[in-house]
Structures are given as structure tokens and as C-alpha cells.
Amino acid sequence: MFISDDALKRNFAEVKPGLRPKQAFEEAHRCLYCYDAPCIKACPTGINIPSFIKRIANKNMLGSARTILEANPMGASCARVCPTEELCEGACVLNDSSKPILIGDLQRFATDWAIRNNQQLFASGERNGRSVAIVGGGPAGLSAARELARFGFAVTVFEAKAHAGGLNTYGIVSFRLPKEIALWEVEQVRKLGVDIRTNTVVGRDVTASELLESHDVVVLAAGMSKVPMMGIPGEELEGVYDAIELVEKTKVSLSGELSGRRVVVVGAGNTAIDAATCSVRMGAEHVEICYRRSKQEMTAYEFEYEFAKSDGVAFRWLTAPVRIIGDEHGRVKAIECVRMKLEQAESGRRARPVPIPGSEFTIEADAVIKAIGQTRHVSLVDQFQLAHTRGVVTIDQETYRTSNPNVYAAGDVIFGEGQGDAMVVSAVQQGKLAAFAIYKQLVLDAGDVDRQT
Amino acid sequence: MADLRINLAGIQSPNPFWLASAPPTNTGYQVQRAFEAGWGGAVWKTLGDPIINTSSRFAAVHFNGQRVAGFNNIELITDRPLDVNLKEIYETKKRFPNHALVVSLMVEPKRDKWHEIVKKVEAVGVDGLELNFGCPHGMAERGMGSASGQQPDLVERQTYWVKEAARTPVIVKLTPNITDITATAIAAANGCADAISLINTINSLAGVDLDSWNTIPHVAGRGSHGGYCGPAVKPIALNMVAECARNPEVGIPISGIGGISDWKDAVEFMLMGAAGVQVCTAVMHHGFRIVEEMIDGLSNYLDSKGIERVSDLTGRAVPRYTDWGNLDLNYAVAARIHTDTCINCNKCYIACEDTAHQCIERIEDSGASYLKVREEDCVGCNLCAIVCPVEGAIEMVDLPSTGVPMSWNERQAALAKLNMKGA
Numbered sequence: 001m002f003i004s005d006d007a008l009k010r011n012f013a014e015v016k017p018g019l020r021p022k023q024a025f026e027e028a029h030r031c032l033y034c035y036d037a038p039c040i041k042a043c044p045t046g047i048n049i050p051s052f053i054k055r056i057a058n059k060n061m062l063g064s065a066r067t068i069l070e071a072n073p074m075g076a077s078c079a080r081v082c083p084t085e086e087l088c089e090g091a092c093v094l095n096d097s098s099k100p101i102l103i104g105d106l107q108r109f110a111t112d113w114a115i116r117n118n119q120q121l122f123a124s125g126e127r128n129g130r131s132v133a134i135v136g137g138g139p140a141g142l143s144a145a146r147e148l149a150r151f152g153f154a155v156t157v158f159e160a161k162a163h164a165g166g167l168n169t170y171g172i173v174s175f176r177l178p179k180e181i182a183l184w185e186v187e188q189v190r191k192l193g194v195d196i197r198t199n200t201v202v203g204r205d206v207t208a209s210e211l212l213e214s215h216d217v218v219v220l221a222a223g224m225s226k227v228p229m230m231g232i233p234g235e236e237l238e239g240v241y242d243a244i245e246l247v248e249k250t251k252v253s254l255s256g257e258l259s260g261r262r263v264v265v266v267g268a269g270n271t272a273i274d275a276a277t278c279s280v281r282m283g284a285e286h287v288e289i290c291y292r293r294s295k296q297e298m299t300a301y302e303f304e305y306e307f308a309k310s311d312g313v314a315f316r317w318l319t320a321p322v323r324i325i326g327d328e329h330g331r332v333k334a335i336e337c338v339r340m341k342l343e344q345a346e347s348g349r350r351a352r353p354v355p356i357p358g359s360e361f362t363i364e365a366d367a368v369i370k371a372i373g374q375t376r377h378v379s380l381v382d383q384f385q386l387a388h389t390r391g392v393v394t395i396d397q398e399t400y401r402t403s404n405p406n407v408y409a410a411g412d413v414i415f416g417e418g419q420g421d422a423m424v425v426s427a428v429q430q431g432k433l434a435a436f437a438i439y440k441q442l443v444l445d446a447g448d449v450d451r452q453t
Numbered sequence: 454m455a456d457l458r459i460n461l462a463g464i465q466s467p468n469p470f471w472l473a474s475a476p477p478t479n480t481g482y483q484v485q486r487a488f489e490a491g492w493g494g495a496v497w498k499t500l501g502d503p504i505i506n507t508s509s510r511f512a513a514v515h516f517n518g519q520r521v522a523g524f525n526n527i528e529l530i531t532d533r534p535l536d537v538n539l540k541e542i543y544e545t546k547k548r549f550p551n552h553a554l555v556v557s558l559m560v561e562p563k564r565d566k567w568h569e570i571v572k573k574v575e576a577v578g579v580d581g582l583e584l585n586f587g588c589p590h591g592m593a594e595r596g597m598g599s600a601s602g603q604q605p606d607l608v609e610r611q612t613y614w615v616k617e618a619a620r621t622p623v624i625v626k627l628t629p630n631i632t633d634i635t636a637t638a639i640a641a642a643n644g645c646a647d648a649i650s651l652i653n654t655i656n657s658l659a660g661v662d663l664d665s666w667n668t669i670p671h672v673a674g675r676g677s678h679g680g681y682c683g684p685a686v687k688p689i690a691l692n693m694v695a696e697c698a699r700n701p702e703v704g705i706p707i708s709g710i711g712g713i714s715d716w717k718d719a720v721e722f723m724l725m726g727a728a729g730v731q732v733c734t735a736v737m738h739h740g741f742r743i744v745e746e747m748i749d750g751l752s753n754y755l756d757s758k759g760i761e762r763v764s765d766l767t768g769r770a771v772p773r774y775t776d777w778g779n780l781d782l783n784y785a786v787a788a789r790i791h792t793d794t795c796i797n798c799n800k801c802y803i804a805c806e807d808t809a810h811q812c813i814e815r816i817e818d819s820g821a822s823y824l825k826v827r828e829e830d831c832v833g834c835n836l837c838a839i840v841c842p843v844e845g846a847i848e849m850v851d852l853p854s855t856g857v858p859m860s861w862n863e864r865q866a867a868l869a870k871l872n873m874k875g876a
Contacts, residue, residue, distance in 0.1 A: 029518040032842050035803035036815075057517070093796040097843055 003256035003283035011281035012174040012254055015307075016080075019102070024109040028057035031101045034093055039103060042091035044429045045072035049088055053106055065114035066121045068107055073146045074139050074185050074428045076111035077168040079104050080177045082425050083301050115184050124192040125152035130442050133158065133215040135202045135380070138166020139424045140411025141221035142189050143431030144438075149192035151439040156195040156215070158202050164189075166223055166411075167424060170248040173274045175281065179251055208383035212406060217438050220384060220393065220402070220409040221431060224374035230266065234324030235370075239332030243267070243275035243371035250278050259283030264335050264363055265313075266290050266321050267371035268298040273305065275369045276313040287313045288363070292320035292340050292353040318342070320353065322360060324368050334362045377413065392416040399441075400434035408434040455755035456762045457748065459493070461728040462622040462647035462706045464581045466553035468493035469719060469751075469763055470744050473710050473731035474557035474583060474626070476528060477741070481541030485548060490741035491748055494553025496650075496731060499530035499585045500538055500570065501559040501597070509670040512659035514685060523685035524734045525659035527590050527670065527677065530559055535573070543577040555624065559585040559597050562607055564614045571618040581621045584612065584646075586637070587628035587653020589680045599653070602628035605640035612644025622647035624708060627693075629655050629686075634693040638703045649697060650708035650731060652690045654680025683734040687712030691725055695774045698726025715743075716750030723763070724770035778862040785852040786833035788813075792823045794846040799824070801837035801847060809836045828852070 019027065031053040039049040047068055055064035068075040084090070084104035092100035114121060132148050134141045137159035145155045163169050168182035190196050200206060202222070211218050227242040229235055243265070249255070263279040265272050268291035279287045289308070291298060294317045298305065309315075318340040325334040339359035342351035376391025387394040387403035393413045395401060400408045410430035415422045457468040471494035472478050472487050479498045487495055506529055514523035531538060546554050556579045560566040571582065586602030601607045608625065615623050625641035627634060629652040641649050656678045660669040668676025690711020697703045709727030713719055714735040722730050735743055755763060790801070790813075802824055805813040812830035816823055826837070838847040859867075 026518055032798045032800060034797075035799035037799075038797070093798045097796055 003259040005254070008254040008256060008282070012250060014080075014178050015175045018112055019105045019109045024056055024106060027102050027106060028053045030094075030098075031057070032093065038091040038093060039088040039101075042087045043071075044087070044423065044425045045075075045078075045432065046429075047071040047075070047088075047107075049103055052110060053101065053103070056106060056110055061110060061113045061117075062119060062121075064110040065119065068110055069114070069121055069188075072425065072428055073143045073189065073432075074168060074182075074424060075107060076115060076181050076185055077139070077172075077177055078425045078428065079108035079111055080181065081168075081172055082423065083303075085303065086301070087425070115181065120191055121188070122146070122150060122192065124149045127154065128152035128443050130154070130216045131156070131214075132217045132219060132438060133211040134219045134221060135211070136166065136221040136223055136411065136413075137161075137164030137186070137196055137198070138221060138223045138411060138427065139168060140223075140427035140431040140434075141166070141219065142186060143428040144219045144221060144408075144410060144435040145194045145196075145431075146189045146192060147432050147435035148438065149189070149194050151435065151443065153438075153442075154195075155193075156197060157189075158200045158206060158211070159196060159198045160201045162198055164196050164198060170251050171244060171271075173247055173278055174251060175277070176274075203380050203383055208380070208385075212384075212404075216406070216442060218384070218407045219431075219434055219438070220381070220386070220407055220413055221411045221427075222377045222380055223412040224415075225377050226375055227271075227370045228373060228375045230321060230370055230372060232321055232323050234326055234332070234335075237324055237326040237332045237368075238330055239365075239367045240324060241275070241367060241369045243271045243369050244374065246369060247271070247274050247278055250282070254282075256283050258367060260285050261366040262364055263287045263367045263369060264290055264321075264365045265369045265371055267373070268293075268300055268315075269371060269373070270300045270304050271374075272369075272371035273300045273308045273313075275371050276308050277311045279367070279369065280311045280313060284367070287311075288316055289313060290316045290319040290321060290335075290337060290363075292318065293351070294318055294342065297342075297350055318353065320355065321368070325362070332366055332368055334364045335368050336360055336362045374412075376416075381413070390416075399437035400430060401437065401441075408438060410434045454752055455760060456764075457493075457752065457755075458762075459729045459764050461553075461708055462581070462624065464494070464553050464555065464622050465551070466493040466729060467551060468748055469723065469729035470747050471495055471553060471555075471708070471729060471731045472736060473733040474498050474585065475733040475737075476526075477733060477736050479531065479533070481545045484541075484545050484554070487736075487741045487744075488545075488549045488552050491744040492552070492741065494555065494580075494729070496583050497538070497542060497554065497556040497579075499557040499559045499588070500535055500574065501530045503534060504529045504532065506532055507672045509672065510679075512670045512679070513683075514659055521683055521734065521738045523657075523659070523681060524683035524737065525657050525670075525679040525681050526654070527672075527679040529590070530557075530585070530588065535570075539573060539577050542574070542579060546578045546580075553580050555579065555581040555583050557583045557585050557626070558615075559588065561597060562601055562611055564617075567611060567614045568618040571615055575619065575621055579621060581624060581647075582615065582619055583624040583626050583650060584615060585626050585653070586611075587626050587651075589628060589630055589654055589656050590678060599628040599630050602626075602637060602653070603631050605636050608637050609640040609644040612641050612646045616645040624648040624650050626653055626710075627651040628653045629689060629693055629711075635696055635700045635703060638697045638700070642703050642705050646705060648706040648708060648728070649703070650710055651697065652686070652693050652711045654682045655686055655689065657681030682712065683738075684712045684714050687714075687718060691721060694722055694727055695725040695771065698768060698771045699774055716747045716754065719747060719751060720754060720766060723766040724768070725774065726768045726771050728764070728767050776862075778865075779860045781858040781860055782864065783854055783856045783859055785855070786849045787828040787831040787852050788826045788833070788835075788837050789828075789848050789850050790824050790826055790837075791846050791848065794843055795824060796843055796846070797822065797824070798842060800840045800842065804836050804840045809834055813837060 052064045052067040088103040089100040131154040134157045164186045165182035263284045265276045322336045327333040338355045340353040378391040393409040411427035474496040510528045512525045513521045516522040588598030625646040706728045709722030710731040812827045841847045
């Protein structure tokens with residue numbers, strides 16, 4: 001089986017077209033310009049949505065883009081990846097009487113304008129003599145970096161990968177978020193004088209203690225790590241993929257390596273959906289998702305699920321892998337699964353899946369993609385000697401300060417254990433809030449003391 | 454189905470919808486197409502001395518994405534020779550004997566000029582004449598159009614000259630570019646006009662281009678005022694029609710013009726005194742075919758109201774239009790917000806808070822928030838109901854009256870009486 005480069009390019013091109021100018025203009029005029037609008041409250045970054053929409057309506061595109069990106073430095077990415085149905089659009093007052101304003105699409109229209117017209121929307125502040133090191137150049141780290149630069153800090157971002165942007169650059173499939181968008185946002189931060197050191201792994205190329213010594217404050221925004229092992233035989237076989245790595249591969253360069261393959265994805269979160277739809281677009285012949293619970297418990301957003309179905313992905317509910325079977329060359333040839341049933345757990349907890357004895361069956365497969373969650377950078381957290389719960393860094397909820405008063409944390413490193421949502425937009429807000437807390441600690445409060453003396 | 458026929462000062466028409474004298478009635482081809490589409494009458498674009506037009510000449514005012522809320526032009530009267538027009542008028546009337554064919558005229562304020570054109574036009578068999586004393590641009594600078602129409606004595610005198618020669622009904626078309634429309638309406642009536650039509654276009658400048666700083670429209674980089682029309686001018690026109698209708702000194706039939714876009718507008722004009730209506734901008738926006746919806750809507754409306762003849766509508770709302778001094782000062786309404794249909798956009802709240810009487814409260818009640826009007830502080834201004842995007846979510850309710858109905862005039866009269874007693 002062969003899939004041409006052209007076909008690959010087509011398959012990975014952004015699925016959703018942007019609004020055409022007239023569409024955007026009409027949609028913007030539909031906005032009621034609510035006072036104290038619920039959409040603003042529903043946005044984790046608190047974008048003044050009616051205001052940016054009004055600016056589109058009266059053809060002030062610069063003002064519109066600035067309104068969005070002021071509140072959300074990753075506003076162009078978020079326009080594409082936010083679960084708007086659950087956030088801004090879900091809160092729109094027109095939901096019952098008409099249909100909600102296409103806030104995400106309008107946000108994309110405005111930010112795309114800024115990208116296309118090469119606008120530099122913000123400037124760095126006058127240097128305040130303080131420096132901050134940020135570990136991780138993802139949404140949380142970049143958001144903190146931009147705000148800190150505007151407050152006048154000298155900011156250095158340490159990024160392990162070749163490009164900053166984190167999840168936006170590497171973790172979200174191109175057909176939903178093209179890499180160029182994320183990299184434009186990175187560039188906006190860099191242009192504020194932020195030193196972004198890529199290909200630099202904290203803990204290897206530079207140690208935690210070096211960072212703590214050479215900077216006034218460190219922001220830990222390292223995100224999450226690989227998909228964990230499933231703990232079943234055969235995970236070492238050729239043809240077993242980590243979903244995160246697979247998506248990342250497609251963001252670096254497209255290949256048809258799954259062309260003609262039969263793919264089984266294990267897990268039913270948004271990453272599983274991404275891995276499945278990526279596989280389809282890489283030319284896989286048949287793609288199915290196995291999930292040990294049922295559709296009700298699936299963590300993927302409804303629109304993601306619908307998208308996968310429209311891409312031809314099949315779903316097998318209440319199915320758990322038992323072992324991966326290899327051929328004589330050490331390559332995946334099948335996966336053995338067992339059917340599950342759900343047992344009611346004590347109140348408040350999700351129903352517990354248990355195997356049905358003797359229900360094992362085999363699915364022929366050439367590739368198995370693990371998408372059962374992500375591990376954490378525990379060793380990095382330990383290097384900073386921060387308090388944590390199973391890798392989730394403990395923070396003060398107001399200030400994002402960790403157990404080390406000179407270390408703040410934001411993004412996926414603080415997600416989990418009942419703390420926050422794993423959304424780009426939440427990570428961005430945390431970065432913003434951490435930056436403000438740092439500004440308050442090092443400049444505002446310190447300044448007050450100076451004035452008093 | 455109701456009878457849609459009208460009789461305007463003796464001019465019969467199968468329905469009240471006429472095309473106003475304007476670009477859509479420039480040729481026989483156009484007027485015949487209009488009659489085929491269902492228009493009941495047409496006022497042929499103004500005949501007069503051949504003139505030269507400018508390019509460009511139209512502009513529109515779009516509002517919040519809605520196109521052609523207002524329309525503006527600097528076009529002048531017919532650009533075709535009189536004999537060509539007369540030939541086409543003759544042919545059109547012959548083909549459509551039952552439709553109203555009125556011809557608009559404009560000449561210099563000279564008696565023999567008027568006599569001459571009236572005779573020529575009536576000779577081809579028209580149903581009536583409309584004197585254009587309204588055109589605000591171009592012609593006015595040569596002593597015609599609104600230059601005449603702004604001077605009641607000139608209106609009266611020229612109307613009289615026309616009536617000396619005319620055998621068909623004469624309608625005088627009034628300019629709104631005047632302080633008191635009834636002054637010229639009365640002058641037309643004194644000049645023995647059979648009817649008046651109003652309004653002609655309003656002096657306007659449609660816009661300025663933000664990039665080139667040219668006026669919109671412009672002619673080689675320069676612009677001048679044009680005539681404004683379209684939906685935006687309807688309230689102005691309706692008021693002028695109503696003022697004429699309720700003035701006993703005018704006392705002649707009215708043909709209503711000004712932003713009429715659908716059957717509802719037409720009904721409003723008729724209720725306020727028009728015997729029929731003339732339409733232009735809506736046709737320029739959508740073509741002749743919109744008359745189908747106008748006729749159908751009007752007919753269904755009349756049937757639903759049990760009204761047999763459309764002519765029965767004329768003037769029915771006029772008695773309700775009066776001077777401020779006759780309004781009941783003791784009548785009061787207050788806003789009431791229906792929380793079940795309110796969508797919580799808070800537009801009423803901020804409108805009242807910032808720009809009215811601060812009488813809407815936002816109440817938080819166990820997580821849910823809702824809005825409530827403090828009726829004792831509400832002055833019944835309607836603003837909240839106006840800005841509310843949900844039909845019926847804010848209702849203006851009558852408040853129990855605090856006293857017997859009393860208007861300013863009655864109050865003054867009562868006070869005068871008291872003073873007399875005291876004296």
C-alpha cells in the first residue's frame with residue numbers, strides 16, 4: 001500500500017475552513033453584546049468576547065485580535081482547540097432562543113487576521129531587574145513568559161524539543177491545529193525579548209539548582225510525559241505505538257507508515273481520537289478504538305467522537321486488551337481482548353470495569369496504539385524538591401506557588417488529583433495568573449516596602 | 454378576499470401599490486413590466502426639459518450588516534426626450550387601461566410652460582398629473598423642484614396654473630425639506646390640487662469614504678447633497694402624512710410615500726391618512742416582484758381583520774394623532790420582565806442603568822440570577838423593552854391610574870377657571 005505525499009498533505013491540512021469575511025461579519029452582527037456576558041465568565045482566560053466580536057462587526061480587526069490575545073496569549077490556538085460547546089458557546093444566551101454565536105470561529109477569524117497581517121500586538125515592559133526561568137515552552141510556560149516579559153522581567157524559557165509551543169506544536173493533530181499557528185504564537189512571545197532555549201532539557205543540560213541559583217524565580221510548566229505501559233505482554237513488539245509520539249511524528253514530518261494497516265487504538269480520550277484519526281489519514285485500512293468502559297464514560301469530547309466516526313473509526317466499548325500477539329519477526333499481528341462489564345462502584349466514583357471470564361477474542365492488527373493517559377515528570381519535580389501527589393505538583397491555589405517559595409507551577413504539571421482541567425485554555429490562564437503572582441511578589445509588594453522606607 | 458381597489462381623487466387603481474416617480478418608472482418597458490408584476494399604478498418619472506445627469510449618482514446607507522437601510526441619489530428628472538416619453542406613455546396606457554398611470558411634471562415656474570406640458574401629456578391619455586415640487590438637487594438650483602416646493606406661494610400659484618389647463622386630477626408632490634409640511638400642503642389645496650403626495654426625498658449626505666475621504670457618492674472627487682429615501686425615512690414621512698391628514702385646512706386625499714417596503718408599512722400609511730402608497734427604494738433593492746408579497750400580505754391582513762375594502766383603512770388612526778397638549782398626563786406604564794422568557798443578556802439592565810432611570814435590579818438567588826424592575830421608580834420610557842432581543846420578554850403594563858385622565862390643555866383650562874373664580 002502506498003499513500004502519496006500529496007494525499008498525506010491533503011489529509012493533514014486543516015479540516016475546518018475559516019469563516020469567510022461576510023460570514024464573520026454576519027455572525028458578529030448576530031452577537032447581542034450582552035452586558036456582564038456569560039461567555040466571558042465561561043472562558044477560563046476571561047476574554048472579553050462581546051467586545052472582540054463588536055470590533056469585528058465594526059471592522060476594527062486589530063482591536064479585535066488584541067482583545068483576544070491580551071487575555072489569552074494562545075488565542076489563535078485556542079480558537080481551534082477549545083471545547084467551545086462546553087465553554088463560551090455553551091454559555092451563550094442565544095442557545096435556547098436561536099443558536100449560539102460561533103465564538104470560536106470568530107476568534108479564529110480575528111487571530112488569523114493578525115497572523116496573516118503579521119501584527120505585533122504587544123510590547124515588553126521596562127526592565128525591572130528581575131529574572132525568571134521557565135521550564136517548558138508549552139501553553140502555560142509561554143503564557144507566563146509573555147506576561148512576565150510585559151511586566152519587565154528577563155525571561156528565559158527552557159524547552160526540551162526543537163520548537164516551543166508544547167502540546168500546540170507537537171500534541172494536537174495538524175488537521176485541527178496546524179503547527180504554523182502555534183509557532184506564530186511562540187514567535188509573538190520571542191519578539192517580546194523572551195529567550196527561548198530549545199533543545200535544552202532541564203535536568204540534563206541544565207540542572208534545577210542551577211536555574212534556582214541564576215534566577216529570582218522558576219516557573220515549572222513542563223507538561224506531561226509519555227503514555228504509560230499497559231502492563232500486558234507484547235508491548236515491546238514492533239508496531240506498538242505511543243499515541244503522543246505518533247501524533248508528534250505527524251507534526252514533525254508526514255509519513256505513510258500506517259498505510260494499509262489495521263490499527264487498534266486502546267483508550268477513548270481525546271488523544272485516542274487524535275491517534276485514530278491520524279491513523280486514518282496516514283492511510284490505515286481499518287481503525288478501531290477499544291475502550292474498557294462504555295460510551296458514557298468516554299472522556300473524549302462529543303464533537304471529537306463524532307469527528308472520529310465521520311473519519312470511519314470504529315468503536316468497541318467494554319473491551320480491554322489482554323496481550324499483544326507478535327509474528328515470527330517480532331511484529332504485531334493481533335491483539336487479544338476481553339469483554340468487560342461495568343460494576344457499580346460506591347457513589348461518586350466511575351463504574352468499575354471487570355472482565356467477563358472466558359470472553360476473550362482476538363482482533364487482527366498490524367499496529368496497536370496506546371492512548372491510556374500520560375505519565376508525569378516525577379523526577380524533574382523531585383529535582384526541584386517540590387511537594388507533589390503522584391507527580392501532580394502541590395500549589396497554592398491563588399498564587400500557583402509551590403512548596404518552594406521561589407518556584408511556581410502551571411499547566412499539566414498541576415493538573416490531576418481533582419485539580420483543574422487539562423485544557424490548553426486553562427494552562428494559559430494558569431501561566432497568566434502565576435506571572436501576575438510573581439509580579440506581585442517581586443515587584444508590587446517589594447515596591448510597597450521600598451516606598452514605606 | 455378583500456377589495457383592494459382604491460380611488461385617489463378620482464384616479465382608479467386595482468390596488469393601492471403604485472410605483473413612485475423615480476428610476477423604476479423611466480420607460481414604457483419598465484412601467485409595463487411593473488404592471489405585469491402586479492403594481493396597481495405608476496407615476497412616470499418626471500418629464501421636463503432634457504437634462505444631463507452625473508455619474509455616479511446613487512449611494513446607500515447600510516446598518517449593522519443590513520443593506521440599504523437608507524438610500525440616497527443625485528439623479529435628476531428624465532433623461533429622455535418628451536416625445537419619446539409621450540409615445541411610450543400612450544402605448545402603456547393602451548396596454549393597461551385599468552391601471553393608474555400618472556405622469557410627473559416639472560417645468561420652470563411659468564404659466565405658459567405649465568399649460569403647454571399639461572396639454573401635451575393629457576393628450577396621450579393619462580389618468581392624472583403629479584407636480585414635482587420636491588426634487589432637492591440639481592433642478593432646485595434652476596428654480597424648479599424643491600426651490601418651488603419650499604415656497605408656499607409658488608406652490609399655490611403653479612398648482613393653480615396647472616389646474617387652469619388640466620382635465621385630469623392633479624396631485625402635488627411635496628418636499629420634506631421645509632419646517633412645516635402643512636404650509637405647502639395647504640398652499641397646494643388652496644391652488645385647487647386634487648391631492649397631495651408626500652414625501653419627496655430629504656436633503657442628505659450618505660457618507661464619506663474613510664480611505665479616500667471622498668463623499669459617497671462622488672463625481673470626480675466632489676460631491677453634493679442628494680435626496681434621502683428608503684426605510685430610514687419612513688418615520689419622517691409617516692409623521693408628515695399624519696400632520697397633513699389631521700389638518701382640516703389641507704382636506705384633500707393623500708398619496709403616501711417614504712420608505713414603504715412591505716404591506717405593513719402601507720397599512721400604517723393608510724391608517725394615518727393615505728388613500729394609497731407609492732414605492733421606490735424597496736423596488737430598487739429587490740425588483741418589481743415584491744409587490745406580490747405586498748398584495749398578499751395586505752389581503753390576508755384585511756381578511757383577518759374582517760375589513761372588506763382596503764379604502765376603509767384610510768385615516769382610521771388619524772384621530773389618535775394629536776398635539777402633546779392633548780395627551781393624558783395621568784396615564785402610566787411600567788416595565789415588567791418575564792423571567793421565564795428572559796435570556797439574561799442584561800441589555801435592559803445596562804441600558805436602564807447607564808441611560809435611563811436605574812430601576813432594573815440584578816438579583817442573585819441561590820446561583821441563579823434574574824432581573825427585576827422596581828416599578829415605583831420606572832418612568833415607563835420603553836427603553837428596556839426596546840433593547841430586549843426577545844419578543845415579549847419585557848412587557849410594558851398599564852399602571853393603575855392615579856387620577857382622572859387629564860391633559861396639559863385640560864389642566865391649563867382648569868387652572869384658568871380656578872383663577873377666574875379666585876379673581
